[in-house]
Amino acid sequence: MRVLVLGGTHHVGRAVVEVALRRGDAVTTLNRGLSRPPAPGVEALVADRTDPDAVRRALGGRSWDAVIDTWAWAPRVVADSARLLAGRAGHYGYVSSRAVYAWPWPAGADESAPLVAGDPGGQDGGDYAAAKRGGELAVAEAFGERALLARAGMILGPYEDVGRMPWWLRRLERENFPLGMEFGLRYPGDPHPTGLHDADVSAALAAGLTLRPLRETLADTWAWLRREGDPAPRPDTPSPAQWFDPVQERHVLELARSLM
Structure with missing residues (x-):
């Protein structure tokens, strides 16, 4: 084709x-x-x-x-x-x-x-x-x-230049977390504080949508970051200083550590 x-x-x-x-x-x-x-x-x-x-x-x-x-x-x-x-x-x-x-x-x-x-x-x-x-x-x-x-939901994985999963992986790296751990990822700066949402995607599944384990996506993204380095941010991406309130960030990291 x-x-x-x-x-x-x-x-x-x-x-x-x-x-x-x-x-x-x-x-x-x-x-x-x-x-x-x-x-x-x-x-x-x-x-x-x-x-x-x-x-x-x-x-x-x-x-x-x-x-x-x-x-x-x-x-x-x-x-x-x-x-x-x-x-x-x-x-x-x-x-x-x-x-x-x-x-x-x-x-x-x-x-x-x-x-x-x-x-x-x-x-x-x-x-x-x-x-x-x-x-x-x-x-x-x-x-x-x-x-x-x-109409895709949040798209995560290698080559991402928005600042979602790469941001979290680098943050976890600085905190000395095992980078293979899995927990819900919220996009820093997400305007909708509830983060991820329930949806009926049965039509997409019937059309051939396949599901990929989050662990594989995390591993591939980390391998890409280590191989090529962090991508240049898109011009419409907010400054990292505006992404996440430090108190909220610490709460999420402590919650993640408690699940390890």
Whole structure:
């Protein structure tokens, strides 16, 4: 299968590229070409996604069976890409977020839960939930039934540049905790203090979603950090000084130690 990954050098995009290559897919990436070199075997196209003319030139006359897009900022960028690719790609997979569901999330909610408002042509990416919803609408407008809107929950693991699991692993390292221990992870700076939430994901499981033990994810993330070092933080990531109140942090660490 011919796959185009918009991005492909960090976080979810990098993981998608690696999985596609292992499957034997022909992989193309499109990004600015600034952060890291392309993986071996990848056709790398260079363009700034915020410039539709540059993207059009980079795409040329190519076509793909599927496109994967993880964009999380101004929905207009997703709309531009989806329109450009509507006639040259079979399917468009947009990695959205559970954040598109209106807060507070009902316990046991499924895909029918109420959604936030979004503008597919929006120029502002400051509101993450609204931006992701706008991106969804943009993809649906361009691809219709050929669109997949994957509303992921908290995505943890190797290549993460948001500051969730890497932050905790480095913090546990400084506290001399065994890094293989398992306990609930709350994202420092999570605006929803209840942290993780109950949801009905039976539809995703029926479609083929598989579950991976947290221990394996922790081990892979730690191995990546030791191999490559901490990733540069995303520009929209808050300062570490604002992530977690010291008193709350100490309480969590003491609770974790009591469970060892």
